[in-house]
Amino acid sequence: MNKDPERGSRSEQFRMAIAAFIEARRELKLKGKEDDVDAVSKYDYGTWLADAVRRVGQIQAVTHVLKATHPDARGSSLHVAPDRLPPHAEIGSHLLGEDFAEDVVGNAAALDVFKFLKVEIDGRRLLDWMHAGDSDLGRALHPDPAIASAWMEAFGSLVRSDPVPVSHGSAKQIYWLVGDQPEDDAHYHLLQPLFSSSLAHAVHADIQDARFGETNKLARQAFRAREAHDADYRDYRNLVARKLGGTKPQNISQLNSERGGINYLLASLPPTWDVERPRKLLKLESAMDRLAYIRGMRHRVGDLADFLLANPPNNDATRTRRRRMEQELGGQLALFAAETRARFEPGWTRDPDCLLAECEQLWLDPGRAEEDEDFKAAYHRGDWPDEVAGRFANWLNAQLHEAGLATVGDAEHAHWARQAIIEAAWPVPTRRSAPEGATA
Template sequence: MLYYDSKIIEMVKNKMNEKTSEQAKSAIPNFLHSQFMKKSETEQKQLAKAKEDGDTVKITELETSITEIKEKYQRDAWLDDAVNRMAKQLNFGTHISKGVHPDAKGDNVTFKPNHELSSSIVGTHSVQSEYLDANGSAAALPLATFFDFQVSDGIKIRDLVLSDNSDFIDSLASNPQQAQNYHAVFKDTLQSSIDQPSSHERNKQTLWAMNPYDCSNIDDLKYIAIVPLYPSVLTFETYQRINQLRYSEENKSALENRFKKNAEQRPYVSMLNLATVKLGGTKPQNVSQLMSKQGGRNYLLPSLPPMIGRDFNFRLSKFKRSIFDNNALIYPAREAIQDIFGVMKKIKNTVDVRDTRKEAIDNVLHILFALVHSIRTTLPAGWSKDFALDMPYKYWLDPKRAALPDEQEFAIEQAKDDWHEIIINHFADWLNALLKQEFPEQASDFSQAEHKEWKREIEALKKQYEREGRGIF
């Protein structure tokens, strides 16, 4: 049931006090006038044209048609039809039956939790929506438009009905008793008061075990039939918010500015892997009012299973003296290493070639430093005691060991930086060895000069990391 607690009623009353009660009194006349203008728009334009042309026959015909439309939107006539016909043909709710199947004739439900739900549960309660959906006879949908009519900022006719606004109730009819009766019908319609909720053969049903942990015999299980309904208010809010993010003028401008040199570059939103499911076919209005507003389109966010593959995380060998002795280092850096090989195949030693080579070597170093950072931060202090690594690598990869109470000597040596040079030399040796293996015919070309170049690269990147406050040694 949709009900308003005392806080919400008070909020509505306060807002109305700020705007005066006149807006509540004029809500119905304003709605009926807006509907009349909308429904007679074509005839009004044709009448203006007929008057310009002096076509008296056409003028009489159109004036008669406009008068008939106006009579439909007189207060007493329209409200009588709304109460005695539309209210019986329209079903309101936050969760609708026809969203599951357009031919389902089960009841709609308006969801409001009677206790606070966990923040880890996402649902209609999460969005605090101002919308309420409706479906039924298409001829009765004007009643939904009536309830959704904006009276003032943040206040709709629906709010006046549910908060029992006296000024609004008095405006329903000249007879106070009739006004109260109209209000009671409208409120009951909005609240979707259902004593015996009904399902339908087109609805889905799920048997849910009520006592799965309380019995040892399957025959003792007790079940309840759950009928899932479509959360149309939640999906409408989702649809609106995604469209606002993707198609707002601000986002469009930010996207366009990407390719303009002098334009301000601002962050923009891209939503990948969105799917769309369309409900209602060519007539989404048969599903519900909100579904009609979004053209039957509903977004599906990606909920894809994880990509499961081989685990290629770098693993240290207990028996290797250096991380460069471990072939496992080659796999994570394979693409960058192949880039280095590709550059080395180029004969010309131009600036572009040298820059490309430097970039490829830097990529290898970035990967190496990322692996080292992972080892340094995830493994427990002192893990290197059980490994055959040379001491420079233990100083490098196990810095937390220096804080252990029995590792004073380790801490002293680790604080020195002479072991940095050993690791830098080993990196240059490792890269030269890879190049000689890849290009055996030019193995002699990878001499001391290249070795010094590789050392310069790691030293330069090491200093860059230190300047950025993420020293890797």
């Protein structure tokens, strides 16, 4: 007889939480099949728990996943809590402390059992209460103490290790020299590096928060606007996303499935956090002043000037050659714009030292339109390519005039402008920045 009413209510609390989980699974799995008596009966309280006990042996809680190195590997994965690892100065799993994500490997069809064991009561998971042998949880599982104890032991076995860890031919292995005679095989240890899923999950969460979190988004906007902000601005650059498991990431592990198979790789090179500022384009009234410094531009302008100074005959061959030279100049103009956009953070034209005309800012910094509504409206008005073209034409005519072509005038100006309009408007990201309803 239970003389403590509080313990009876606590046991009922466990039971209600378990029943709620089972009911949620029933609604999820039997939507539209409520009349299937056999299917519905599988979600009776005792029936589902007994089946979960049977299936829990098909999965294993781990921290280091073997299949992440190769999907066909059939060896041992490990469960090693971070506080059991030796401390190192380098970043590793040992730094995760008590707040780490456990992963699960095994039969993907039994992953719902792990979700069940993660249900929290009074701030602890059911799995933790199982390990503690909580008597109130036992009464909630089954009225027979022997059966309840067996079930708790079975559920608690989710965290286990193979008595003798086993490797596999598909696993990555390294011969590590531990002696001083590299020609002797006995002086090597065979190491098998294991993928730390718990660490990968922590890194993934931090990167996702830096990329899409609201707090860092506001900090990023302040950084680009060169405005003060209370929070730190975090940015991970040169990332590579490695997909594990293909279309079935759950075959690797549960956490891998939660990440959609995405595992970020940081750049293996010294960081360069001091992003290059567009110093060469600041304090200039026109970016055209820098065109002569583009590799190959001065040479191409000189070739065109020499060709025109030679007074070539007015025929198809002359027009074809002149058109080709014009296209090369236009290509250099487009390359200058593309390289500028790639090198500098979007929004760099907000710098107080940026004196470029608005048309050139729209041309060279289109990414600013994503976070600046006035800039976006100016971009979509669409008159800036004509202005850029006119500036390019003026610059080129001045270059040709310096080369001795005194007759370069309005007709040539209009010709250069038409060519420059094409190059100034492409490859600006028109698809990304087009107004709603527009087509590229």
